[in-house]
Amino acid sequence: MSERELKRDLAILPISVVRELTGLSDRQIRYYDQQELIAPQRGAGKQRRYSLNDIDRLIEIADYMDMGYTVADIHEMDAKKHRKAEPNTDVEMRKAFADELVRIGRFDNSRHF
Template identity: 35%
Template structure:
């Protein structure tokens, strides 16, 4: 048996997949409903997931954490062209400065002692410093 066929073996119940991925059973069923995963079924109609399914679920979770919506996730994983703003999230992130650059600019601005608030690069944008990681 080769490696690719071993990765496709249905081994895990939904409870084990929940523990491996950190997703709820409802989320897993939702992603199945949207065609992102295709778990096998046992004779008793129980879902059985393979290593490939678990990896796919981890990819879905990662993309959602990166800010993609479901249509963006589908487009990315199914290889279709993105058609909405949710799929364009990756392009927005590329144009956005990193946290290190942001902290450096803020430190330079504070050390320069600028008195004109209208000239500040960060006016009204300090919430970015408190992003969830």
């Protein structure tokens, strides 16, 4: 990473800035934290500190809520994304591993699957 790239995971933003950037109220932001849809870091005095990634996530959550999704729906969508990201069978794991080796140029996938 170059020195000039944004550190999107650096948690430095207080809730007042997050409120301005997202258009959400303090109550909404804290509620999404309580519902474990986001997990801001804590600074001195246990104050929540947010990253740019947290801002993106809050905007995504707000968009889902505006579309009529519930907190439970969002948790379910997150779980599905997580399940898709992780191979769940031996064959899928071997295929994912082979695909990664092909991607980095260390394996000829045409001979094995």
